[in-house]
Amino acid sequence: MKRPPVKGTRDFYPPDMARRNWIIDGWKKVSLRNGFEEYDGPIFEYLKMFQLKSGDEIAEQLFSLTDRGGRELALRPEITPTMARMINQQINALPKPIKWFSVPRLFRAERPQKGRLREFFQWNVDIIGVDDVLADAEIIFTTIDYLSSVGLTPRDIRVKISSRKLLACALTNIGIREKQLDPLYGLLDKYNKIPADTFEKMLPDQVPDSAAAKKIMDLMSATTLSEVPEIAGTNAEVDAAIQKLARLKDLLEQMGVWQFCDFYPSIVRGLAYYTGVVFEVYEFAQELRAIGGGGRYDNLLQDFGGPSVAATGMGMGDCVLGILLEEKGLLEKQLQKCQLDYFIACADKQYFQKVIEITAKLRRTGKAANFAYKPIGLSKQLKQASAQGAKECIIIGSEIESGRLVVKDMATGEQKTTELDNLLK
Numbered sequence: 001m002k003r004p005p006v007k008g009t010r011d012f013y014p015p016d017m018a019r020r021n022w023i024i025d026g027w028k029k030v031s032l033r034n035g036f037e038e039y040d041g042p043i044f045e046y047l048k049m050f051q052l053k054s055g056d057e058i059a060e061q062l063f064s065l066t067d068r069g070g071r072e073l074a075l076r077p078e079i080t081p082t083m084a085r086m087i088n089q090q091i092n093a094l095p096k097p098i099k100w101f102s103v104p105r106l107f108r109a110e111r112p113q114k115g116r117l118r119e120f121f122q123w124n125v126d127i128i129g130v131d132d133v134l135a136d137a138e139i140i141f142t143t144i145d146y147l148s149s150v151g152l153t154p155r156d157i158r159v160k161i162s163s164r165k166l167l168a169c170a171l172t173n174i175g176i177r178e179k180q181l182d183p184l185y186g187l188l189d190k191y192n193k194i195p196a197d198t199f200e201k202m203l204p205d206q207v208p209d210s211a212a213a214k215k216i217m218d219l220m221s222a223t224t225l226s227e228v229p230e231i232a233g234t235n236a237e238v239d240a241a242i243q244k245l246a247r248l249k250d251l252l253e254q255m256g257v258w259q260f261c262d263f264y265p266s267i268v269r270g271l272a273y274y275t276g277v278v279f280e281v282y283e284f285a286q287e288l289r290a291i292g293g294g295g296r297y298d299n300l301l302q303d304f305g306g307p308s309v310a311a312t313g314m315g316m317g318d319c320v321l322g323i324l325l326e327e328k329g330l331l332e333k334q335l336q337k338c339q340l341d342y343f344i345a346c347a348d349k350q351y352f353q354k355v356i357e358i359t360a361k362l363r364r365t366g367k368a369a370n371f372a373y374k375p376i377g378l379s380k381q382l383k384q385a386s387a388q389g390a391k392e393c394i395i396i397g398s399e400i401e402s403g404r405l406v407v408k409d410m411a412t413g414e415q416k417t418t419e420l421d422n423l424l425k
């Protein structure tokens, strides 16, 4: 009986695994060349760690369990709280700034849909200890560095940037009280994700004053930064937040990646802990959900019992990215199939034992080598050699009696006879 995997999870057959490895290898390579070091943590943590600061949406999507000692645990839905916990433990010993990356396997009990699953991989890059928008620029640069390294251009993807600080000042000017802000962010984050009329119907629950609700609708539909003070009024804090974004733009221009970016006041981010610059990456037509997103979260380490340390970072999942790369034809081209140095073919079954011996010897010298387990015809073996991506096919026939064998170059088809000893050297 055929049994599919649990809803929202994936089986990785070898071609899927090759694709997954290719994506993850790219993330790792780009992290390293941007100066990030790899870390990881446990796959489960205490439940309350994810209930504390991640926000209602994540808390509602937790896979939780109680262990035999009665401890309430949860599978990690993100790695940022784990990272904050780990850094807090060694905060004095770790050289600053801390630039860390990780590719955790994460779990969220979401309703599975295109680009959203219950188990996925997520690339994270974070910079801790830099209270300067330069660190936000570095995070955005690294994100774009990866996306352009796989062939995506500014016509394929857009990095939409805003600031929670700017939004907080604007909302305060509109008359929203501080304690209303956190739940309101949760709703505003849905602005680009749910139908406009549904959003408009939900807004009065949190903002009963219709004049304020109207200004929030105007803010959410703003497409330039200059509209924000026009809608919500200005003061020194609004000016400072806009200045910070202007410097971020200058830095991204200097880094040569601003052409991928736009300011979008309606970018809020769903997670509760963001405090400053926030951004999300979308494919151009915005038909898919976000490819990735992140921002500054200067209070999280302190919220987890550590000192007050500035922090900024980004997370990108493998699902939407994989769909986009496939749609653009950028994935298949670059996937590597199983690559062998040699396929050892048997020209006559009386030499099969030699085939086993030579394959084993080649493998022990560090070469990737394979052979057919059953005595099949030579042409079938050559087909297997090419299906397995062998660079050369070694044919063992009567020449082996005098210590010689035939080597066929699989790309050119050229054949030559050589000494076994030469090959094993």
Ligand code: HAM
Binding pocket: 077, 078, 079, 080, 108, 110, 115, 116, 117, 118, 119, 120, 122, 124, 125, 126, 270, 271, 290, 291, 292, 293, 294, 295, 312, 313, 314, 315, 316, 317, 318, 319, 320
């Ligand atoms: P997030 O926006 O929750 O942020 O997730 C970041 C990305 O992870 C999303 O844009 C998406 O690509 C992927 N993702 C999220 N949920 C799913 C899902 N159910 N299925 C597939 N992919 C998904 C965070 O997680 C933050 N911790 C990122 C961060 C790191 N901020 C600062 N540092």
